[in-house]
Amino acid sequence: MAARLTRWAIFSVAVSLIPLIFSFIYLTTVGPTPAFFDLISDGELLLISVALTGAAIGEVIDKKTARIKSRLASGGGCFLVASLSSSYFVVVSAQDDVRKEIVMGMSCxxxxxxxISAGLAMAASEGEEGG
Amino acid sequence: MMTGFELLVLLGSLFGVGLSFLGWRLRSAGEPPRTIPAHARQEYRTIRLIFDRDLDLEDLDVPAWEDEEQMPDPWGGGQ
Structure with missing residues (x-):
């Protein structure tokens, strides 16, 4: 399980943060060093959260070895987080005068x-018969 | 100050994490303890299935032998 979670952390979580790293590098080269606040205050982290939980839902649905109750609970939890993150991103992107400090805190x-939800779902979807 | 919608999103997401945690806990429910060796784990599951669901052997795909002579000897036979 540890190897699977490590692989997921590297190739899903870390890779999904690459756009933010490139954004930071670009903004640094064209002007003064941007604050962390500027990078994520438009709700970019919400999209990353949706992508991670969406991938976890796909993983949970795909596994036939895990028990049905476990798969339902894990997939449902991820779906709830993905839905709420999406709805909050819609609200943030639709408003012109958002309170950036609140949006940043909520995004984080x-x-x-x-x-956490996607990691738990990945751990739950690991079946004994070949995972 | 957070709005009601933001509070709802946060609490709903916390509930979602709780659901995922429940799913993770349910994954190992009823599984054989790790002390049971690998070759006996399937038998453990079958016995659990019979007792948990109160099944009759007729419900399972177990062959019935009319003649006891045809039954395989669980000890290998001929000993």
């Missing part, structure tokens, strides 16, 4: 919850 919290 929802990304953290999305990573």
């Amino acid at each position: 919290a929802l990304l953290l919850l999305g990573v």
Whole structure:
């Protein structure tokens, strides 16, 4: 299980953060060093959270070895997090005068919850017969 | 100050994480303990299935032998 979660953390979580790293590099080269605040205050982390939980839902659905109750609970939890993150992103992107500090805090919290939820779903979807 | 919608999103997401945790806990429910060796794990599951669901052997795909002579000897036979 540890190897599977490590692989997921590297190839899903870390790779999904690459756009933010490139954004930071670009903004640094064209002007003064941007604050962390500027990078994520438009709700970018919400999209990453949706992508991670969506991938976890696909993994849970795909596994036939795990028990049905376990798959339902894990997939449902990920779906809930993905839906709420999406709805919050819609609200943030539709408004012109968003309170950026609240959006930043909410984005970080929802990304953290999305990573936890997706990680638990990945762990739950691991079947004994070949995982 | 957070709005009601933001609070709802946060609490709903926390509930989602709780559901995922429940799913992770349910994954190992009823599974054989790790002390049971690998070759006996399937038998453990079958016995659990019979007792948990109160099944009759007729419900399972177990061959019935009319003649006891045809039954395979679980000890290998001829000993």
